[in-house]
Amino acid sequence: MNQFSYVRPASQKAAIDAIFRDNTARFIAGGTNLLDLMKNGVTAPEKLVDINRLPLKDIRFSNNILHLGATTINSEVAAHPLVKTHFPLLSQALLAGASQQLRNMATTGGNMMQRTRCSYFYDITMPCNKRSPGTGCGAIGGINRMHAIFGASDQCIAVHPSDMCIALAALDATVIVAGPKGGRRIPFADFHRLPGNTPEKDNNLGKGELITGVEIPANPFTRHVYYLKVRDRASYAFALVSVAAALDISGSTIRQARLALGGVAHKPWRLYEAEKMLTGKAPTEENFRIAATVATRSAATFQHNAFKVPMAQNSIITALSKAAAI
Ligand code: SF4
16 A cells, blocks of 8 residues: 555535645545555555544435435444335345445445446556556456446446445435535436546546535335345345336336346446336336336347346346335
């Protein structure tokens, strides 16, 4: 690990100034991903700006909106009665992620900022356009069974690793950001990026911007929800495919559906067409099967990951069936 300095600003403004003035500085909260990246030599910040003392630990439901501060701990959010009652999909997704020990350290903002687990990204002897732009991509033509089936580019085929973010995408969350020019709000669907020609950029944060929180509007998805994670082992593994499914069912009709996939793209992959197809339909396995086909029409696979297409289809059918309890 390289030498670095460590500061613990007393105010949000001081934290933002510290990052804005120094291109090599990084915010740190739980550090559950950043410290691994530093130990592996993937990143080498010369300054860490600790935001843990800023007043960003907040779990509050007001004006029909759930407010989560950026430094709220994943395990506290997952277990909070407000979240379990009004946003059970988020609680399920958080509990599917990492391990209890990691969830006790990881924060809401950090979860959103975590980087891909592509093994070539972590192996500094291999080419990787995300780690070192212009060097090539070890995964294209390499072992790519974990990689993307949606939205990849010829520069990068990595996937976003979070479970929490898949639920936040399905629940139409908004990211609250503070920066040198003031605050702004970013719809969750626009926060993470596809790789395109700039795979080194995971998200649309500007220079010096700090995530201060996330907001989730109240919704009718309190009963018929299910987060399904398919992975190589039962715990402490990243998703091959995950599904966040939420249904608003009245009688025998789906009034609204929300569906998002994890483990398949460089960002949480919302399935808008499948949601539209399900609206107004009966919650039957046949309709879920059609939705799964619609959802995977644009999939494009690589040498080792074609299995992810039927896996995604079956996972969508299973998650929707569990959510509907049919
Ligand atoms: Fe790097 Fe992306 Fe290629 Fe993985 S898929 S080696 S992260 S460029």
